[in-house]
Amino acid sequence: MKNTIKVERAKKNWTQADLAKHIGISRQGLNSIETGKFIPSTVLALRMAKAFNTTVEVLFQLDDTEQ
Amino acid sequence: MFTYLYEAKHSTSIFMERSGKNESQNSVIFALIYGATYLPAAWLLKHQMIGKPLSIIVAIIPIITFALFVLKLIKAFSVMDEVRQRVQLEAVVIGFSLTAMLIMLLFLLELCGVSNPGWFGYGHLVGYCWLFYFVGWFVSKKKYDV
Known part of the structure; x- marks a missing residue:
């Protein structure tokens, strides 16, 4: 699973701490999601998409091997 | 209206974060209380320094503090x-x-x-x-x- 969280964060000029506060998780937790070590739940993914005014599909995509 | 909703959401996430921290701190405090009751109880019982009826009470106290610690841990888990x-x-x-x-x-x-x-x-x-x-x-x- 790959994600574009870092790109979306850069567009909004948000730090990891800013986004983490918005979606109600720890900064370390967000770092774990951003680096692909942890796959978030649907609720958290939707919350993240809402914070960026985008969709979950834009934020998260399956790897070529997962499709 | 939008600003109000944003502020409300923001303060909710801050509240969740603080509440999580408080619960985690509580569980650590109760873990220390458990340790503070378990170790002296084990020492007292090992050296047989007290009579049998009191020994049973001393043996039960760390179990109670451990149960309280587990309850706090479960509460902390739910807000993590x-x-x-x-x-x-x-x-x-x-x-x-x-x-x-x-x-x-x-x-x-x-x-x-x-x-x-x-x-x-x-x-x-x-x-x-x-x-x-x-x-x-x-x-x-x-x-x-x-």
């Missing part, structure tokens, strides 16, 4: 974010599995007539159980980089 919940879950799974493996191994070795109660008594198993939990915690924290 999902990454921390996963870390705790994996730590418990690894800790439980390793403890179960050790107990099975000790049982089988006992059947063979090879056992050393000096190293693997009930009291030691409690220590090994905690040790395995912390091993699991460390491994899981490394895995998710938190």
